[in-house]
Amino acid sequence: MPGVTDTARPTSRDVARAAGVSQATVSLVLGGKSRGRVSERTAEAVRAAALALGYRPNLAARNLRLGRTRTALLVVPALTNEYFARVYTGAARVAAEHEFGVVLYPSPDGIGPARDPFGSARASLDGVIASSMAADALDAIGGGDLPLVMLDSDPGAAGAGATVNFDIADGMRQVARCLLGLGHRRFTHMASAVDTWTFHVRAAALAGTLAGTGDVTLHTERSAHSVEDARLAAERALTRPGPRPTALVCDDDILAAGACKAARRLGLRVPADVSVTGFDDLALATAVEPELTTVRLPADEIGGRGMAALLAVLDGRPANSADLPVELVVRGSTGPPAA
């Protein structure tokens, strides 16, 4: 039996032929638009034929016809940071529920020319979600006319159709109050060297909360987001002239892990000699010893809400954007300072 295998994918016309109807009817039935237009018996025959042939609509043709792709772009600074991997996971889950796809643009300065970061792929997107981006990076991204949702970013930024944020300030206030309550008075803010809104908020909330108490000192040390950089920065903070800080408030768990390493290398115990706090609640936070006191940011939820907001914008619905609550998780890296 030569020529029996038909390697080409079946088209809607093949389905129509098999079901004895026209291609238009196939499109109506499989598109769910057959109510009152096609009899139930015919519709069932079409569905059966499609199933038998293993028909899958050609997305390129559909996209061309509809002018939409049901695909969103998610821009994150670095996918290898577990936080952003979780943002992606949450966004992809919600997208899948609405038959949307998510493509990633993981490192704005890592792949492709800066002038046109996404290449012509941009022309095949319905919208963009950008997480924790600097305002100028937003230019490179939002230059297009695509709907844009920003996550963990300045709500007042231009160009964003919607913004979804954590209540970051509340998280930092909880950290500060917790440490103040333990008796700490000398603080160092282990701040991210990245110049974005979320880290500005953390700095302001920390300074603002500590300002309410007299007799408190606060220094700032900046670091890139790697354990090694953070260790070096924390060693600077712990060895600078003057009274040693008793609390290192870190902008994320990676910095906090580095801070713990620095303390240990200097012969200081955590938390007896120095307390350390983080942000994010990554797997890392419970892998190190002692486990990190940290602010849990539900990353997958902000990703999911971001996707939901984008879908709302695409539908012309209003995207409600209340801040997501965060939670301070107290573990072993914090304690009262030594007398």
Next chain:
Amino acid sequence: MPGVTDTARPTSRDVARAAGVSQATVSLVLGGKSRGRVSERTAEAVRAAALALGYRPNLAARNLRLGRTRTALLVVPALTNEYFARVYTGAARVAAEHEFGVVLYPSPDGIGPARDPFGSARASLDGVIASSMAADALDAIGGGDLPLVMLDSDPGAAGAGATVNFDIADGMRQVARCLLGLGHRRFTHMASAVDTWTFHVRAAALAGTLAGTGDVTLHTERSAHSVEDARLAAERALTRPGPRPTALVCDDDILAAGACKAARRLGLRVPADVSVTGFDDLALATAVEPELTTVRLPADEIGGRGMAALLAVLDGRPANSADLPVELVVRGSTGPPAA
């Protein structure tokens, strides 16, 4: 001046009109096929017009016309594992060099119905790269007629157009020889509970290498890939009746981090009382104290090579598939056993 703003994206026909040529000529010039077909002066005019209008080809139309999408699917078990995030990054980098895109399918049992994991998206892919998948998961993925490249997987598996692997066995042999050389004789293999080729190879290589030395014991304890599960498993291993193992050989760094926690909880010092080794060399490996001795797997490189192999298969070229070398990185979590 009403109606001046033209919000619709320009098409190749708009460019043709602006340059005073036909749409076909635009396609030839921008497609790089103009050698000997279009004069340089005309070609330059077309390029200028395209630039002036900000023309971007419509990918849906191109895909429909060509029947190819220049998009590959990468299937990984869990993107939140830094290892797989790096695989993605490497694959995406090589893809971008060839104007390819990569979409992710991060969790085979997490998103979408198992029957048709990718939905109709499958119809818009040129190929699939699957990393570290079980043989049965391969069925769900490779069911289509798409070219398939497998990473870190059984080279003899059916259906794979190519396989790219690490020399995992060599890595494990290095671990075993290092520990034997330090004087260890009682081993526990902290094995992954995941039933895949790469972990079978690790178990076999460990057992095989230790078998060469007399007077050696090897037990196996299984664990899921979380620090907490690994801690519990390691506590079982360290408290079972009989002489305590002096070396915990772990299938990855996450398990190793859990093993270190278990030792600490039991009042054992690492490495004085028990040595611990990992696999992968994640950021985690240098975040914990002591830093982990581990086998560095260049994850981004296997991702890149996998993408290159897929591109080769798509071009009809042979995909060369030598195993990638791995490197034992000796750090503080290993040492001679206590006398």
Next chain:
DNA sequence: CGCATCAAGTTATACGTAACACTTCGGCGG
């Protein structure tokens, strides 16, 4: 001079889908 050749384009078409506009036909009220 005349025919072949060649550069430099243009015309026309197909990819597979969605949806608008149209047809056909049975039933039903006036």
Next chain:
DNA sequence: CCGCCGAAGTGTTACGTATAACTTGATGCG
């Protein structure tokens, strides 16, 4: 009995691109 209406489909077109097939002058050569 006529006209109208709704149900059930069908014919046709357009989306934007890439390319095969064709056209048109100009040139070279015997």
